[in-house]
Amino acid sequence: MRQKKIELPREIHTGPGVIKKVGDICKNLRFKGKATIVTGPKTIKIAGKKVAESLKDKNFDVNIIKVKKATKDVVEKVKNKLEGTSIALGVGGGKVIDVVKMASKYANVHFISVPTAATHDGIASPRASIKNDKGSVSLPAHAPIAVIADTDIIRKAPYRFLAAGCGDVISNYTAVLDWKLAHRLLYERYSESSAALSLMSAKMVIKSADSIKKGLEESARIVVKALISSGIAMSIAGSSRPASGSEHKFSHALDIVAPKPALHGEQCGVGTIMMMYLHGKDWKFIRDTLKKINAPTNAYELGIDPEYIIEALTMAHKIRKERYTILGDRGLTRAAAKRLAEVTGVI
Numbered sequence: 001m002r003q004k005k006i007e008l009p010r011e012i013h014t015g016p017g018v019i020k021k022v023g024d025i026c027k028n029l030r031f032k033g034k035a036t037i038v039t040g041p042k043t044i045k046i047a048g049k050k051v052a053e054s055l056k057d058k059n060f061d062v063n064i065i066k067v068k069k070a071t072k073d074v075v076e077k078v079k080n081k082l083e084g085t086s087i088a089l090g091v092g093g094g095k096v097i098d099v100v101k102m103a104s105k106y107a108n109v110h111f112i113s114v115p116t117a118a119t120h121d122g123i124a125s126p127r128a129s130i131k132n133d134k135g136s137v138s139l140p141a142h143a144p145i146a147v148i149a150d151t152d153i154i155r156k157a158p159y160r161f162l163a164a165g166c167g168d169v170i171s172n173y174t175a176v177l178d179w180k181l182a183h184r185l186l187y188e189r190y191s192e193s194s195a196a197l198s199l200m201s202a203k204m205v206i207k208s209a210d211s212i213k214k215g216l217e218e219s220a221r222i223v224v225k226a227l228i229s230s231g232i233a234m235s236i237a238g239s240s241r242p243a244s245g246s247e248h249k250f251s252h253a254l255d256i257v258a259p260k261p262a263l264h265g266e267q268c269g270v271g272t273i274m275m276m277y278l279h280g281k282d283w284k285f286i287r288d289t290l291k292k293i294n295a296p297t298n299a300y301e302l303g304i305d306p307e308y309i310i311e312a313l314t315m316a317h318k319i320r321k322e323r324y325t326i327l328g329d330r331g332l333t334r335a336a337a338k339r340l341a342e343v344t345g346v347i
């Protein structure tokens with residue numbers, strides 16, 4: 001029988017003010033000595049310093065590293081600085097968390113995910129999206145030993161971030177459709193339980209769309225919960241298949257061609273509208289849900305020129321080629337891409 005390993009976070013702490021418990025949590029997990037915080041230039045002020053204080057209070061020797069990008073070079077540099085550390089903590093957005101996730105895996109130390117915004121479902125996933133010279137790659141990393149999501153910090157982040165997180169998790173709809181397609185066409189390994197959890201995560205957000213509002217702790221909690229369970233769906237699958245399909249290929253393509261890309265989750269949400277159309281499914285329902293949440297549903301709201309939307313659509317199939325989707329191996333012609341974006345109101 002095929003052997004399988006599922007890696008999950010051991011502890012998940014959410015709630016207002018939970019960041020003050022980071023030191024305690026690390027101590028209870030039996031870490032001691034040096035703790036390394038990986039954070040960003042903005043997020044150090046929002047949360048990094050609080051994490052450092054909490055760790056120092058529990059006698060940790062704290063080292064702080066600031067990163068801006070999630071590239072292979074940055075991962076390598078961080079990995080080298082993790083030597084002798086007992087625990088690494090990623091305090092920030094998706095890029096910071098991906099860097100620490102990958103670097104700590106290479107350095108063979110545990111890491112803790114401390115998201116400062118609910119923008120993405122990499123919070124608890126065992127995968128890392130890392131930029132290289134051709135765009136980005138999805139790499140196997142490891143799951144965080146703990147997730148510490150302070151919903152007070154997350155609710156105070158710009159509302160746009162929360163809406164982006166909703167887009168990232170709603171995109172599971174088309175990711176699962178693509179996965180099923182690949183299973184039928186190529187007999188790709190498919191997990192019913194992972195797909196069910198992935199869709200349940202998306203539905204958690206869709207069901208609450210009317211009550212996801214700016215500044216509310218409850219809204220932050222709903223989205224964080226959905227993002228964590230989507231990450232767990234990736235753990236069960238052992239890949240990002242349940243949470244990344246054709247709509248993510250479109251977003252990754254935009255990251256390459258657009259001079260000023262929007263947030264990952266915002267682009268994935270718009271991609272989901274178009275990929276639902278290609279699958280012959282209810283794309284209007286996705287658009288209307290994103291509208292309710294106040295997430296972007298078109299090029300104008302993304303702040304991206306329509307020309308780049310068309311270009312990204314025509315090249316999306318070339319990204320993560322191993323991941324078969326509705327875009328097929330040949331992708332869309334320019335005329336088909338333009339029509340798709342027009343019919344769905346994206347351009």
Ligand SMILES: NC(=O)C1=CN([C@@H]2O[C@H](COP(=O)(O)OP(=O)(O)OC[C@H]3O[C@@H](n4cnc5c(N)ncnc54)[C@H](O)[C@@H]3O)[C@@H](O)[C@H]2O)C=CC1
Pocket residue numbers: 040041042043046070092093094095096098116117119120121122123125126127128129153154156157158164168240263264265
């Ligand atoms: N590994 C995985 O499974 C997944 C990885 N990702 C990756 O995550 C990245 C997207 O993550 P994002 O967080 O959208 O982008 P990001 O990490 O670039 O963060 C966006 C911006 O928000 C700022 N920020 C974070 N928290 C803030 C707060 N509380 N207040 C004000 N500003 C704050 C950051 O400093 C940054 O400038 C992409 O690279 C994507 O590929 C996305 C989904 C899943």
Ligand SMILES: O=C(CO)COP(=O)(O)O
Pocket residue numbers: 120121122127128129137138168240243244248320
């Ligand atoms: O963003 C992701 C899931 O939301 C992961 O995407 P990739 O596996 O395409 O990098």
Ligand SMILES: [Zn+2]
Pocket residue numbers: 120121168243244248264268
């Ligand atoms: Zn994503």
